[in-house]
Amino acid sequence: MSLDVEGLSVRRGRREVLAPASFALPPGCVAGVVGPNGAGKSSLLAAVAGLLPAEGRVHWQGRPLVPQQVGFLPQCFAVKSRLTVLECLLLGLRESLGWRVQPAQVAAAERMLARLGLSQLSDRPMEALSGGQQQLVLLAQRLLRRPVLLILDEPTSALDLHHQVQVLRHVRAHAEETGGVVLTALHDLTMAARFCDRLLLIEAGTLTAEGPPAEVLDEPRVTRIWRIDIEILASREGHPVIVPH
Numbered sequence: 001m002s003l004d005v006e007g008l009s010v011r012r013g014r015r016e017v018l019a020p021a022s023f024a025l026p027p028g029c030v031a032g033v034v035g036p037n038g039a040g041k042s043s044l045l046a047a048v049a050g051l052l053p054a055e056g057r058v059h060w061q062g063r064p065l066v067p068q069q070v071g072f073l074p075q076c077f078a079v080k081s082r083l084t085v086l087e088c089l090l091l092g093l094r095e096s097l098g099w100r101v102q103p104a105q106v107a108a109a110e111r112m113l114a115r116l117g118l119s120q121l122s123d124r125p126m127e128a129l130s131g132g133q134q135q136l137v138l139l140a141q142r143l144l145r146r147p148v149l150l151i152l153d154e155p156t157s158a159l160d161l162h163h164q165v166q167v168l169r170h171v172r173a174h175a176e177e178t179g180g181v182v183l184t185a186l187h188d189l190t191m192a193a194r195f196c197d198r199l200l201l202i203e204a205g206t207l208t209a210e211g212p213p214a215e216v217l218d219e220p221r222v223t224r225i226w227r228i229d230i231e232i233l234a235s236r237e238g239h240p241v242i243v244p245h
């Protein structure tokens with residue numbers, strides 16, 4: 001496996017907010033982290049990224065994961081910066097920037113903006129963008145570095161349906177092109193089932209299920225955990241579609 005997580009647990013104050021969790025994900029995998037509010041999804045993601053003190057082990061291809069291998073997009077942001085969108089993307093490459101920004105780096109940043117349909121925002125200051133536009137630019141910044149482990153905390157929370165689909169497609173393409181792993185928290189279970197290869201289900205601080213979406217999202221389980229009456233249909237491609245009654 002590419003990513004091996006063993007006995008990862010997190011305490012916040014005196015409370016254990018994530019009980020020891022173990023899972024492994026293969027190269028090219030997009031894994032969705034699902035669960036109700038406060039379940040521990042962000043805690044798991046931040047701990048895997050090495051941004052939150054945690055017990056346990058996180059290995060990438062048999063060796064301890066190092067920060068340079070990770071691209072992390074947090075849940076909350078409101079960028080109050082006068083940097084332009086293009087400058088923001090280049091800043092994401094700071095480890096490889098010399099005294100002068102190379103034309104190839106600018107070209108790569110411009111290509112990434114074009115890929116995400118953001119070219120027209122290139123010269124705009126970050127502080128003058130909408131929440132959804134900022135979210136897209138910050139994702140583009142992470143993608144540009146091509147991290148082998150991309151960790152996203154609700155990357156579609158501010159996006160309209162078109163951009164949700166675009167982002168999840170780009171994230172899938174990133175995993176396929178880099179052979180890396182994407183770990184992403186998502187609240188929309190239907191979108192998670194459509195775009196993720198596997199789901200990790202967190203309930204009250206415990207990883208209680210892990211596997212293909214159709215196995216993890218069964219009707220009694222979703223009804224119990226999210227406390228709503230639902231029906232699960234199948235899309236044309238056979239992905240689960242969650243319909244609340």
Ligand SMILES: Nc1ncnc2c1ncn2[C@@H]1O[C@H](COP(=O)(O)OP(=O)(O)OP(=O)(O)O)[C@@H](O)[C@H]1O
Nearest residue numbers: 012013017035036037038039040041042043044075
């Ligand atoms: N800074 C903090 N200090 C203490 N407890 C915290 C802190 N941040 C989160 N918690 C607690 O840790 C638990 C897990 O929170 P976490 O943010 O990981 O959940 P989540 O599943 O990501 O929730 P959401 O879907 O609402 O974003 C919650 O009970 C929360 O109250």
